[in-house]
Amino acid sequence: MGGLHLDLQVLLVQVVISLSAPVLAAVVPILRGVRVTVREAISEHGLGKGHFGHSLVDRVIVALRHVIPIGRPLQISLRNTFRRKARLLLTLITLSLASTIFISIFSIRASLQQTLDDALTYFDYDVQVIFDRSYRTARIQGQVMGLPGVEEVETWGFGTARRVRPDGTESDNIIVYAPRPDSTMLNPILVSGRWLQPGDANAVVINTDVLGTEEDIQVGDTITLKVDGKERTWVVVGIVRGVLTGANAFVNFDYFGQVTNAIDRAQVSLVRLDDRSPENQKVMGERIENLYRRSGFRVQQMQTIGQLRATISTVFDVIILFLLAMAVLLGVVGGLGLMGTMSINVLERTREIGVMRAIGASNNAILRIVLTEGVIIGLISWMVGGLLALPASRILTMTVGMALLRAAPTYIFSTGGAILWLVIVLLLAGVASFLPARRASQLTVREVLSYE
Structure with a gap:
């Protein structure tokens, strides 16, 4: 996107390699050639200097004809290959x-x-709809639960956070998902630690993408996250494998509602379909998005698992x-x-x-x-x-x-x-x-x- 740029350093390396490689490749043959004496040149016996059949490889090739029926042309080809x-x-x-x-x-x-x-199996849904603000969970689920082709609907809390490092600096944005611990739409692949459990308060599970910039975080560490402008301490109880979806953190739904003053309210609707093909995901995703918009929901983004898979x-x-x-x-x-x-x-x-x-x-x-x-x-x-x-x-x-x-x-x-x-x-x-x-x-x- 920045346009064509010729790197002079790379060009110099190419010139050096192109000039030195042929010389280096020719050194051994040249030294070997100039060391041949007149007597050796006159008494040359031909290919292999008349020594074919003396080495172990040669003897194996010769012995093959006694084990495997090999025709004369193939015998000559084998001999010539190893001369x-x-x-x-x-x-x-x-x-x-x-x-x-x-x-x-x-x-x-x-x-x-x-x-x-x-990795995508731990997102065991088909359509994800993210809203601009949180809504009552019952209202979110009620809009699409009766829609033909919909098998199950879950609602999650959603937000962004920044880690406040010990030196006072802040990390890039971390996407926070707040599912319920008994969610059926998550099958996390744990790298270390454990997953969220009922009753967890300030427990957090991060994915490996977070470690790209926050390499010092380990299971058991207490970290500070700034959520909605307020700093709170969280205990890292687990690390799950990421898959280029960005830095994600998972926290308990009920506790996240207390932190954000959004009790029993959610910002993400996750839908599992009867027909889970990418084609049906796209059709149903657009239908669900339009249904939410017509019902007064402010939809920020709609994405299907098929689209996410294609992007990655x-x-x-x-x-x-x-x-x-x-x-x-x-x-x-x-x-x-x-x-x-x-x-x-x-x-x-x-x-x-x-x-x-x-x-x-x-x-x-x-x-x-x-x-x-x-x-x-x-x-x-x-x-x-x-x-x-x-x-x-x-x-x-x-x-x-x-x-x-x-x-x-x-x-x-x-x-x-x-x-x-x-x-x-x-x-x-x-x-x-x-x-x-x-x-x-x-x-x-x-x-x-x-x-x-």
């Missing part, structure tokens, strides 16, 4: 990181959505889309890296491909060998990324949840995200390997014999 292990490792790092982040992001999304569902989901989706864009960029970089790796592999095996062509290998056989090699790399990166995503997704979910909700979210590992990335990475590997594979399949014996 250049250092190059394979570099390619796998990027693709595996993309796999880890992609799966973790879907796990974060699933966890946040489940956390949202869990939008906030979550912005974060998820941003993280998903990072995963897509990593996937693209990984795909380009895989394409470069496959191109170099084909170039290094030009004579080998020529020998296979000379003894009768068809174009399709060569094409399948190279494509299978790329798909194997993609499959390995998915397996490695999936294993890394198990702890990474939990850590990232906890980090995002604590930043947004000030409480530990409900964690869910996204199996669907892992399956979706498997499909994507296999397609990505196939596309990245196609051009090198097509080039390899079109090599003629004459081209190979003249290759230097």
Whole structure:
């Protein structure tokens, strides 16, 4: 909203990275290349320096053909995949990181959505109407209780408060709800402490959003709240999990009426419907709002749980889309890296491909060998990324949840995200390997014999 602004510091960091990253990436290959002696260069045995089959990984690959019936093309693809292990490792790092982040992001999304569902269950109503001032509870309930489709109506006290800190400063506004302790429209998710009980006087339960600015508050503390311009002390008996609804405090209905001089009067009407679908919530919400207005009530706001869920989901989706864009960029970089790796592999095996062509290998056989090699790399990166995503997704979910909700979210590992990335990475590997594979399949014996 403030307009486009170019951050010179960020630009400087990008310039430094873009100039230093290629140099740093080239240091090891350059040092390794200049250290090759003339004798080693003359006695070069080809790919792997003639040592394939000596390492544990190589022996496992060779032994697979005795355990699983593997055709000759697949054997060649497996062997070629692990010939250049250092190059394979570099390619796998990027693709595996993309796999880890992609799966973790879907796990974060699933966890946040489940956390949202869990958190909104403690608001177990469908329509909330807030008035400009308090009215008699019997009058509020009587207006809509007989309306077709209405199952139950509750009335709560409502107001705003500010915490007066020990140093005399005041906090931002805290929305105060005053339900009855036996309310059926609340299923609070307690982080610590307890919920309100009948007979509670100056007991208060806060949500975790309050802790965003008032981090020093703990269960058992006595705090000062300024309500209607009057300061009163309250005892924090519990903390419930918030879900981006702002700083909320819950107090006993009867005691709040004494504090605000509004005995048996309420400012919030909560309605539970027979049909609890978002579409019906919207229709009935507008009908209830109009009914109150026609009856002389000064309505400040009407909101349905469906609208609240959509609003909070939008906030979550912005974060998820941003993280998903990072995963897509990593996937693209990984795909380009895989394409470069496959191109170099084909170039290094030009004579080998020529020998296979000379003894009768068809174009399709060569094409399948190279494509299978790329798909194997993609499959390995998915397996490695999936294993890394198990702890990474939990850590990232906890980090995002604590930043947004000030409480530990409900964690869910996204199996669907892992399956979706498997499909994507296999397609990505196939596309990245196609051009090198097509080039390899079109090599003629004459081209190979003249290759230097």
